Amino acid sequence: KIKTKDLIKKFGEYVDSLGGKYITAKDVGMNTQDMEYVREKTKHVTGIPESMGGSGDPSTVTAYGVYMGMKASAKFKWGSDSLEGKTILVQGVGHVGETLVKHTTEEGAKVYITDINDLKLAEVAEKYGAEIIKADSIYDMDMDIYAPCALGSTLNTDTINRLKCQIITGAANNQLSDEVLHGKMIKDKGIVYAPDFLINAGGLINVYSEISGYQREESLLRTKKIYDTTLEILLKAEDEDITTHQAALLIAEQRIQENK
Secondary structure, eight states: OOOOHHHHHHHHHHHHHTTTSOOBOOOTTOOHHHHHHHHTTOSOBOOOOGGGTSOOOTHHHHHHHHHHHHHHHHHHHHSOOOOTTOEEEEEOOSHHHHHHHHHHHHTTOEEEEEOSOHHHHHHHHHHHTOEEOOGGGGGGSBOSEEEEOSSSOOBSHHHHHHOBOSEEOOOOSSOBSSHHHHHHHHHHTTOEEOOHHHHTTHHHHHHHHHHHHOOHHHHHHHHHTHHHHHHHHHHHHHHHTOOHHHHHHHHHHHHHHHTO
């Protein structure tokens, strides 16, 4: 269906009918204006504009977390977390992807970008000095870091076999088409993979902060800790000879048990 104001409000009514069991927020295809419409029908929504007492667009915090995860992965792989001179491919330059391009180009990385939106590609390329790459050639390109920031399942048998990178750190959800099979394939290739649900957690941290009484500085401080957690998970995976996805799940389960 085509997104309309009425459709979004109807969605808000449905969210409200769940009585707080589900709290919605901005994601792919939605914006802060949409969250305003949802807010007219339910209080169970985050990511509303700061002028309305919310935290605004969580994308910048999400991107900051991915950036922290990327730097931690670089530290693990190369002994230094500097991205200066590294070649990075950002797949998808929406709100999160564009902000990641900003962080990495400012640090001196050589950044390549791809997206299905040609106008957005041209805008981001001009703004940050990134180079546009055709979508059908990205998996065959020599690069240091691959950053999937569009939709999920880009890491599958075909693409992993073709990938020529040393690190995978991106914002997209559910990047592994098969968590077990493709997690192991990446490990066997010697590629450092920072699990998506770990490094893209900045957005979730931000909306939690909004629910509990928003303070942007606190949200950013918590998101910065993604760096340390990423290192912890990469080291655990190496020590126990398991995939980073498995290591992340084990640490998550341990933390849940500790806080029961």
